[in-house]
Amino acid sequence: MKNPDITSDQELLEAVKTGNLDAYTTFVRRYEKQIASTVISMLGDCPEAQDVGQETFIRFYKSLDNFRGDSSPATYLTRIAINLSLNEIKRRKRNQSRHAPLEQARQTAVKGKSEEHFDLKENIQRAIQSLDPKYRSVVVLRLVDGYSTKETAHILKLPMGTVLSRLARAQAKLRKILSPMLGENHE
């Protein structure tokens, strides 16, 4: 194979289909950061996010034979990552009552950590995670990952109008939470 850095996704995936795991290593390295951004923005920097990230690439590998290339691998990966993150959020909610003290301790730890490193970026991250999952996924894809509104609608399989209205509501909520901090950041 030629230099892995300049090999196209298509070539890499063809090689992976023949059983070449080195090609998949290159592929995972190429998209690792992007998926980390999506998953960690959805779930926070926690062990579950690591597991969801890992599961995203494993699911993609297993469904490679069904991948026809209609959308880019990045879009396909992001869709898997978002769906797995939403499942994890649902699982957390189910377990919240059972593991309430544990969850409380974790939240306190996260709070303590962010108070030490008090900055806008971290507060935005925390504010995003406080949003309802349906708003969170739109914000993560549109604002954090930088997908267009059309791409966001395609990934979430939602009409454009729904994406736009959820985005507007989510931004209004974020602005409300972060308003004092955003006001300080006049440039």
Next chain:
Amino acid sequence: MNKKIQKLIYKSFDTTLSAREKQQLDRATQESAEVQKQLHELEILRRTAAKQSASFQPNFTERVVKTIAATKAQVQDDFFAALSFMFRRIAIAGAVSVILMLSVTLFRDNSSTIISDYAQSQTTLDELIVPSVTTSLEELL
């Protein structure tokens, strides 16, 4: 704040406004400090959100590929185990049916041994042809 202007503020970030909408928003921005503030805050919010960078723990890729390799090996092992299990079942069923068929044959022919049963069928060519010819000649005479 006017709801329509509020809607235009959000719309301006995601889609291209028509000339009329743009004019309305520009006018509102010039006239209202609140609109200015909201546009500014949203811009900071969007810019900072876009700068969010996150990464998985070190050796993430290696862990993913190792898990896939282990799963593949497991699937292969499972396949051969299933194959061997199936073969064993077929072999046992085959052996049982051969024994059954043999037993049925022995009982039906009322033979005590396989050898005697086998021996009965050993007729020579002479036995088959000559007696019948002799009989027919005697009858003729």
